[in-house]
Amino acid sequence: MTGAVPLPLDTSELRFISSGDALVRRTVLPSGVRVLSESVPGARSATVGFWVAVGSRDETPGSYGSTHFLEHLLFKGTPSRSALDIAIAFDSVGGEHNALTAKEYTCYYAKVQDRDLPMAIDVLADMFTSSLIDSAEFETERGVILEELAMADDDPSDVASERFFEAVLGDHPLARPIGGSPESIRGVGRDAVVAHYRANYRPQDLVITAAGAVDHDILVARTVAALAQAGWDLSAEAPPVERRVGGGEPVTIGSPLVVVERPLEQASLILGFPGIAASDERRTALAVVNSILGGGMSSRLFQEIRERRGLAYSVYSFAASYSDAGVMGMAAGCSPARAGDVAELMLSELDRLVADGVSDDEISRAVGQIAGSSALALEDSDSRMSRLGRSELTLGEFIDLDESLRRLDAVSAADVLDLLHFLRAQPASLSAVGNVRADSFSGLAMTPGLLPQ
Template identity: 55%
Template structure:
């Protein structure tokens, strides 16, 4: 099957089997929690994720940094468990637990043996629905987050990516740092974070995904027990959290060179501009384009900047996408005296690619590279769990491995060339961090 499997948001039950034998089931519980499972043949572990469909872009004024703050705080205690109790619950079974915050969603997850799925479901349900945001823990975690932000600020690669994002998404909430800023974290109070939590962690907002050695009916039974323990019963739910509006953001970043000067041995450089949203049919051509330009050791940028000229150790291209916007760019880290030359070479490679496009041989090589990377990535149940969550929250459809590989195999050199011409024509933003002047890296 070379088309996606639909996941209608209001369908109470959906089920299908993938070509590899994995069974997919989706159930909307009466309380509104959406549950998606993928039973993977031969697996002895399972990864369970509890998703909230809100991220840093959804924060209101006075709440900036709250989503990431919650990622920390939900591990710090509920009415039934202390922070130590939560840690012990996972350590006792040899499980791995963590969370991730994005611009459009948050996920709390655990990877456990098949025998311990119920334990993970019980603890994650408690964390997500019944955190107390203890005032003492809140202030302690504020300091921890400030340390995390300070650590990120010491990494110039992180800083230049944040600077680039702010330039591309200028004036949009997508341009804000996921973790907030030191000023916003110092300013936000517990009431603001609590309001953000209670408004966005209701049963009708929550999506639970599980992949690996998992039985759908057994997981539903365990989840319903855990929900009932928190007073969430089988009452009819309100409207489910809608999938995001796909109306494109009006991005038109000014041609700009922005430099944050600081001492160091390298200049971290980013050149790029707007990209495409995640649902755009050209995303398969974008994957090929990205692989060819800067996705591996045979890519044009790697060969020209590193192999032929020895100007950088790290050079790569990247593409990020959201419901209504995207970004595309090229990163390189180089010595200050080489920054101008590297910026010039990157722009030359981009312009040449936009003008002539890739060869047939290059496209076939990129397709093979992507097919291998996608297939190997799905060897981990965590990747399957994440694929389910993003299919439910972002796309409303599940692209399985044959469908993905088939769409990539169908990409033509002309499609890559046309997309390159569009994106590179918009690549007007330059961000740099290090001991360099704007004039040195300007186009």
């Protein structure tokens, strides 16, 4: 495979060989259902996922929390299977099954031995198409979700992350918490969740991806049979839903500083900026920036804040990109008394990178780290299944390991420096949770574009 492979929505069949001699195939059914597979030589297990490009950002007033509700409710039974039946189906073969809700998509997935893949397809198809969303189960699951949110609220790093997204993205739909809030979960009704389900879980919304020990023709045939058994009319032609494109709602900064005071032994800090969209050509350079700044034990943040000064146990950077926006952040957990110092050090390390640039050795280490971790991740069918899903839903192109490495090797010091200047010119925001106050960070220079002279 040379270069990225486009995945046009109006092409019914695609097949190509990706790195490692894995066969990738894609079928778009007349109903709009898309089925993608990656057959990996020598694999004995397979992971299959049922995806929709609907996440927390797509909820409307009155339906906030619906996406998270559905993630739970689709496991609670169909006309032909109870919740216990669904659990037994996977437990009895040693399989794994779960779901994930994100800001721009939802996925229901299972990992099983190759011989059990037909069963996994049947059960997931039944769940996806025919959830009862029973009224009693709905109220029971409301309590479960509230407990889940309470557990997250007891984790200061989770709270800092939620407040950070709100601070950086302001009123943008991406700023909303993925799981909803206690208020939205208490307030949303079953009718709103059912309406959300009916509007977004249709043939033209469905993307099925499978990786590992999988035969594409058998996968497609089993999928068609399972969806028809569930009552879907696959003879009705419909084009797949269009992918998200950039140019959505603009990002307006929410707040430069958000402090949640709690009597904790450690303060959780996240300092960062608006980032870049998932389709931005600078995304490979962003991965290199993230690795150099805080992506490992040799990174700038880890060496300066933990190794040289001993101010934190956990310190790192991260980047998240979506269809029309993104964030770049630096995170640490430290003593409340040193929270201001740590925040200033995070900003000063970024400023030092902007002022001095990066060395060829740093770029080489970053490329090696990203390349190695990417290769190791692809030993797992879960990662390959997820790559297929994100390729289809978000990028509209498939990028294999060889192409990823080629793009990494093409990143220059100038590319990194240009991106660093762009990031540092964005308005900065800090979220802090713990035994700290706003004046703990009075020494920070949060002015947009404030660069070392």
